[in-house]
Amino acid sequence: MALVWNEEQLMLREAAAGFLAEKASLAALRKLRDERSETGYDQEVWREMAEMGWAGIAIPEEFGGLDYGYAGLGIVLEQMGRNLSVSPLQATVLVAATAIALGGSEAQKQALLPAIASGELTLALALQEGAHHAPEKTALTATANAGGYSLSGKKVLVQDAHIADKLIVVARSAGKPGDAAGLSLFLVDASSVGVRTERVIMLDSRNGGNVLLDNVQVGAENLLGELDAGHDLLQQVLDIANIGLSAELLGLSLEAYERTLEYLKERRQFGELIGSFQGLQHRAAELFAELELAKSIVIRALQAIDANDPQLSMLASACKAKLCEVAVRATNESIQMHGGIGMTDEFDIGFFIKRARVAQQTYGDYNYHLDRYARLNNY
Amino acid sequence: MSDLDQFRQETREWLEANCPESMRTPETSDTDQYWGGRDPEMSHPDQKVWADRMGEKGWTTPEWPLEYGGGGLDKEQTKVLRQEMARIGARNPLHSFGISMLGPALLKYANDEQKQEHIPKIIRGEIRWCQGYSEPGAGSDLASLQTRAEDQGDHYLVNGSKVWTSYADKADWIFCLTRTDNSGTKHEGISFLLFDMASPGVSTRPVKLISGSSPFCETFFDDVQVPKSNLMGEAGKGWSIAKYLLTHEREMISGFGHSGAGKTLGQEALETLGTDSGGRLDDTVLRQRIAQLELDTLVFGCTMARVKDEAKAGQGLGAASSIFKYYGTELNKRRYELVMSVRGAQALAWEGDAYDNGKTPRAWLRTKANSIEGGTSEIQLNIIAKRVLGLPS
Missing domain, CATH: 1.20.140.10 (Butyryl-CoA Dehydrogenase, subunit A, domain 3)
Known part of the structure; x- marks a missing residue:
């Protein structure tokens, strides 16, 4: 497939850029933070996003979506990265809807996907338990009983935990922590008896959270995908999630870079524009090269999702690793090249490194994905 | 059958009939690369046979215009040709700076007489070219070059030296940056000359590199007479040609x-x-x-x-x-x-x-x-x- 966006996709990009700059900009994020918003996002803006179809952008038409593919979702996510827009788009649409679309039964899809596409239903993936992304180390137990399963354990770093109507909980139904086999995914109402969610405001001012499950009873019909075979489903979901996060990292890296480039053209020291100094010029040019590379792997990986590319896992890890590397470099350079003003909260540039750090760490960072890339290439 | 499929079939048949078996093996040594020229170096006589046949068809330069002996193919056809060559493991018939560097500049900047004179010989591998750019005092700062070309009425008199001239000792002609005017900025006054390496006053000396090989030479010009008709583009305006050609060179190196x-x-x-x-x-x-x-x-x-x-x-x-x-x-x-x-x-x-x-x-x-x-x-x-x-x- 040609590594370009078509006319329609370019129009979507433009529309998304315009909407987000007006309604979900960095200034809006700052306001949500400063006012300590209860929900952590603007519900009215999310309603408008859903009206435009974004909540169902990658969901098939038969389930009320636009069927516009993950390329479309990625295009929107890149623009959200540029604007540092906050919404349930990542947790609910990119991650949870993907899990349901890939692993759900017909009944589950019918019940949930249209509600997601319309923007009514929010979800969160409860996966991580320790400091690092390691799905096979899942210990939260799922014990079979007469009514289905009983879930007990604790999850951390659950994006949107406190606003989610439903949780997708990754649990150990067989084997022991460390085994890839024996994992199962369950759909759990956030209001179920025994579920406790705690909001954690993250360093990027977004919703993280912890989830405690204490003998939570789940009906057998709420098993998502096959019993004990959840690891494979999870890998597919996480491949897509990581590519989506990479698109967001691309957007925020480009924005931080372009703002910095402008600054190099207006800030004077020693009687000169600082952009005339070769010490800065070469660093800016090297970063430009890295960003061009980043653009290429993001478009390649997004197209690979929609094309069911057999190498998707390898591409997903390549994409996430590269984008983590580039985002670290772009956001660090953006602060360094701004000098002292880059360290102030009043100036916006510092917001980018904060979001970058959380997005990097979500579902595996540079180290994790570089190693996974090597593993998938058999070394 | 579409036109392109038809082309593929004809190409396949032609390659089957014309690419010698010995030219369907990988190049393993330097002399397996055929560079053509007046006195070509070869490890196998089929190298010349293969290059001549491809050159005759214009397929050493598939997309160059027919009127100068090029293949006249479009991008899609060229892709088919490359695929069909790869299918049988056919070697690149002709390695050439004439093709990868000078050709595009000739097509863009040369006058018709120069095009008629030089392009067909590049395509057929009859003349091997080298590049006279860097000088001992002009490396990264290429525009500060000092090789002088003095206007002597009907000819230029060239004096100076070049360095890092790839395969100058094996080349027949050189495309050379010279200074015809010193009065303006360093980017002005540069002229792009084409001349025969067999001209009296041209000498070369290979430079041994850290890799042990000597692909580069020092090239010396001592009162070399170059006819005025060998000036490409305008006198003093050679820098734009130089830059244009560099973009092709960089593409090749990358x-x-x-x-x-x-x-x-x-x-x-x-x-x-x-x-x-x-x-x-x-x-x-x-x-x-x-x-x-x-x-x-x-x-x-x-x-x-x-x-x-x-x-x-x-x-x-x-x-x-x-x-x-x-x-x-x-x-x-x-x-x-x-x-x-x-x-x-x-x-x-x-x-x-x-x-x-x-x-x-x-x-x-x-x-x-x-x-x-x-x-x-x-x-x-x-x-x-x-x-x-x-x-x-």
Whole structure:
């Protein structure tokens, strides 16, 4: 497939850029933070996003979506990265809807996907338990009983935990922590008896959270995908999630870079524009090269999702690793090249490194994905 | 059958009939590369047969215009030709700076007489060209070149010297940057001359490199008479031609080391170093470095493809193309550093049949020139900073 966006996709990009700059900009994020918003996002803006179809952008038409593919979702996510827009788009649409679309039964899809596409239903993936992304180390137990399963354990770093109507909980139904086999995914109402969610405001001012499950009873019909075979489903979901996060990292890296480039053209020291100094010029040019590379792997990986590319896992890890590397470099350079003003909260540039750090760490960072890339290439 | 399918079939048949069996084997030595010229070097007489047949058809330069003997093919047909050549493992019939560097500039800047004179001979491999650019005092600062061409009425009198002239000792003609005027800025007063290396007063001396080979020469001009008709473009306006030609040279250099054939570095490392108890490459640091390199190679490949696709889709030649020379050559250097690590002691021998006569370390050392020749990495970064990013001077 040609590594370009078509006319329609370019129009979507433009529309998304315009909407987000007006309604979900960095200034809006700052306001949500400063006012300590209860929900952590603007519900009215999310309603408008859903009206435009974004909540169902990658969901098939038969389930009320636009069927516009993950390329479309990625295009929107890149623009959200540029604007540092906050919404349930990542947790609910990119991650949870993907899990349901890939692993759900017909009944589950019918019940949930249209509600997601319309923007009514929010979800969160409860996966991580320790400091690092390691799905096979899942210990939260799922014990079979007469009514289905009983879930007990604790999850951390659950994006949107406190606003989610439903949780997708990754649990150990067989084997022991460390085994890839024996994992199962369950759909759990956030209001179920025994579920406790705690909001954690993250360093990027977004919703993280912890989830405690204490003998939570789940009906057998709420098993998502096959019993004990959840690891494979999870890998597919996480491949897509990581590519989506990479698109967001691309957007925020480009924005931080372009703002910095402008600054190099207006800030004077020693009687000169600082952009005339070769010490800065070469660093800016090297970063430009890295960003061009980043653009290429993001478009390649997004197209690979929609094309069911057999190498998707390898591409997903390549994409996430590269984008983590580039985002670290772009956001660090953006602060360094701004000098002292880059360290102030009043100036916006510092917001980018904060979001970058959380997005990097979500579902595996540079180290994790570089190693996974090597593993998938058999070394 | 579509026109393109028809073309494919005809091409396949023609190649079957005309590509000698011996030219369907990989090039393994320097002399397996055929460069043509008045007195061509060959390891097999079929090299000339193959080049002549392809040249006759214009397929040494598939997309050049028919009127000068080129193939006259469009991009799609050229792709088919390349695919069909690859299918039978056909060698590149003709390696040529005339094709990769001078040709595009001739087509754009030369007068009709010059085109008629030189282009057909390039296509048929009759004349081998070399490039007279760098001088002892003009490397990265190429425009400060001092080789003088004095106007003597009907001819120029050329005096001076060039350095890093690739294969000057084997070339028949040279395209040469000379100074015809010293009164303006250094970018003004440069003239682009074409002349015969057999002219009285031209001499060459090969320069031995750290890799042990001597692909480059010093070239000396002592009262060389060059007819005025050999001036390409306008006198004093040669700098734009020089820059145009450099973009083609950089394109060529950034493609070094991307054959994509054979084993990956990871596979080779597995064979050399073995696996640990978990079945992984038994050197965690090397594993990580190989993964970084292979990942960047993958991503760079995607970038070259993206730029091509954008141009095809009419979205213009993206700014990304400016990074190719810089990134491609740095990547190739990184690759060879790791090749040396993977092969270990095996890569340290310089001589001996058991060690392929030091092929690996010689190739490793050769890559060090990649980020110097055709404009250093630092010059490339300057160009990106100023022309692409618009940073102030």
